[in-house]
Amino acid sequence: MSSKQGGKAKPLKQPKADKKEYDEVDMANLQKKKDEEKALRELRAKAQQKGTFGGAGLKKSGKK
Numbered sequence: 001m002s003s004k005q006g007g008k009a010k011p012l013k014q015p016k017a018d019k020k021e022y023d024e025v026d027m028a029n030l031q032k033k034k035d036e037e038k039a040l041r042e043l044r045a046k047a048q049q050k051g052t053f054g055g056a057g058l059k060k061s062g063k064k
Contacts, residue, residue: 022030
């Protein structure tokens, strides 16, 4: 029960996709999408720096 080909057979390689030709409208949409993603990343980073929402911290009781 031995064979030369052991283990899983490797899948065949897919041919590389041709580079797409973009017109002005497509390029504008891609640029807009990149700008939106960049702004979103900046907002996330800014939100992480501020910490938790509310800013109340630990609640203290009125007792002394």
